[in-house]
Amino acid sequence: MTAAPLSEASHLPGNLLRRCHQISVAIFLRKCEAYHLTQLQYIILCALEEKGAIDQITLGGHTALDRNTVAVVVRKLEERGLVTRHRNPQDRRAMLVTLTKEGERLRQAAEPTVAEVQEEILAPLDEDEREILGRLLTRIADENNHLSRVPVRQAG
Template identity: 55%
Template sequence: MQPAISGQETSLPEEAEADFLSMPGHLLRRCQQIGVAIFLDECRAFDLTPLQFSILAALDRFGAMDQARLGGVTALDRTTIVVVLTKLEERGLTTRSQSAKDKRSKIVDITDDGRATLRKVLPSVRTVQERIFSPLTPRERTQLIALLSKIADENNVHSRAPHRLP
């Protein structure tokens, strides 16, 4: 609590504080922090971040694609995708090459080492999901996924990096 200035109360009333703690944005941010912490804990041995995992998983599922399309599939903005791809490429998990169709475009592909890493990390990623979901019943898990998907899908147009399927 901050000190009062000139006899005026400067802290928020209890109702506002309670409202803040139950705001969806605040709770989503906290859950994101927790999810990343659990991922980093479980996947420490693979030296992989959640964003790196999502890129490898997208390339494995959908095949090689240009950086812009990969950004859409993973809902990552242009700057972030370049930073993450640089790290993956330095580790030999992905490659980037110039597009034959558009010289300004880079085609990204997963390497054999990238696929091997993805296969090795998948059991740990499953454990991450279980740890995140541990407070919920099976029914609540299904409901949460449905509700989060609805929020993400209906608000996709407001994203700095909208999700787009290839």
């Protein structure tokens, strides 16, 4: 039996990643408040700007978001006029999502603030530590991608 289970559990990598995610979300929401954007909305706008009009399933694959989450986030972006949705003429079951000019403008306007978010998240680290952390997190994410409930799919 462990004498200090909370202390030990608090230092488990999974718990530390969870805490860092909470901190990341809090910083993002605070700094991006003027844009009324969440991290999920921002990554969807980024994917649409880079990939062009794509169906919601493919969009989820590029962003590691499940179909229900993509549908909710896209609906909220559509309500704001940042994206449009319409049936894919080649596959009537699929909804194509397109970034509007307003969505592109907002994403680009938010980009410097998103960079500030990253800076604040990494503030406790020096440049070498930031580079090492980035490499390690990328490796963990890439090499464990297949274990995710919603893995990133690069096809398309």
